[in-house]
Amino acid sequence: MKSATGGVLSDRQWADAVLLPHRPFATNNLQRGQYRMSRDDALAMRYVEHSPHALLGSIVIDCDHVDAAMRAFEQPSDHPAPNWVAQSPSGRAHIGWWLGPNHVCRTDSARLTPLRYAHRIETGLKISVGGDFAYGGQLTKNPIHPDWETIYGPATPYTLRQLATIHTPRQMPRRPDRAVGLGRNVTMFDATRRWAYPQWWQHRNGTGRDWDHLVLQHCHAVNTEFTTPLPFTEVRATAQSISKWIWRNFTEEQYRARQAHLGQKGGKATTLAKQEAVRNNARKYDEHTMREAII
The missing domain is CATH 1.10.340.50 (Endonuclease III; domain 1)
Incomplete structure (x- = not known):
């Protein structure tokens, strides 16, 4: 389905609003590398960068199953309907959820909370549709390219909170x-x-x-x-x-205050640990003394 009526996303809306980079990376063959090019040239490629490196405008999941579209739109489901599914003839697809009205910054070191939340949302959606956890997420199957069969969903973006499911984890590994x-x-x-x-x-x-x-x-x-x-x-x-x-x-005053705070926390922890160690050693000594006395 490559056209839209009413509240369904369209090729034109995807190209004009969903695709964020001014000069996205794109390619026709992933094995031959990707190259930055104009939007018009990129939209003629099979694979295109949906979000720039600084902003996350969409969450895209690689579903390496032949029934990817069914997993994406099956009702009742535990995730919102995606905005688009671009699938290959084999049925395997990239499933995309469009984020708005505010995009998630990926480069602001002072505001990590939204990015952490987006990571948890992405993980929950992967679990929900059986997505590939090895997928890097930079390039996606270009929905308007004729090599893919695209099924469009809602024409309005989601907030991160709207994409939370029962599969959204509370914490993520940091290794x-x-x-x-x-x-x-x-x-x-x-x-x-x-x-x-x-x-x-x-x-x-x-x-x-x-x-x-x-x-x-x-x-x-x-x-x-x-x-x-x-x-x-x-x-x-x-x-x-x-x-x-x-x-x-950062200033020297801030650094000293930070170190003092960390030292205070560490000092308390160390003190408690030492106290517990002393108590354990005392108990071991008492037991040893008692055994010797009995013998």
């Missing part, structure tokens, strides 16, 4: 080797920010350019641990967001 999809962005942010705060103290008297390069190196190191690494454009954007925010906003 790099377990991070997939949007989880890679979240893991890279968390790992690099935790590393960067104490590193800033050692490099605060250097230049901002050297600091940017140092953070980029660490982001790249985290990225290499992912099963499917993020594109360099996303790694660079993430590194720049973290390095610039810390460099512009």
Whole structure:
């Protein structure tokens, strides 16, 4: 179904509103690489980048099952109807949910909560339709390309909250080797920010350019641990967001206050641990003394 009537998405609306990048990456053959091109040229390709590296405008799931469309639209279902399903002749498809009115920023190191939530939503949708957890999510089957049979759904976007299902997990693993999809962005942010705060103290008297390069190196190191690494454009954007925010906003007073707070928390934990260890050792000593006395 390639046309829309009433409240159903259309080719034109997908090209004009859903597709966000001004110069998206696109290709006709994934094995031959992807290239940035104009929107008009990209829309003639079989695969296209649906969201730029900085903003998440859609959640796309790769459903590697021959009944992908049925899984996407079957009623009753535990997930909202997708805005589009672009399927190959085999029935395998990319299933897309359009986000709005506000898109999710993937590069703002000061606002990770929406991105973490989007990651959980993405995971829940994958579970719901049996999606491929190895799918990176950057390029999608172009719905308006004639090689795909496209079934369109609602013509209005969803909020993240509207896409929550019973499968949406409460927490996600943060180990790099377990991070997939949007989880890679979240893991890279968390790992690099935790590393960067104490590193800033050692490099605060250097230049901002050297600091940017140092953070980029660490982001790249985290990225290499992912099963499917993020594109360099996303790694660079993430590194720049973290390095610039810390460099512009962090001061020696803030650093000392942060260290004091962490030390206070750690001190309490250490004290409790030491107290428990002392009690355990005392109990062991008493038991040993009693045995010797009995014998």
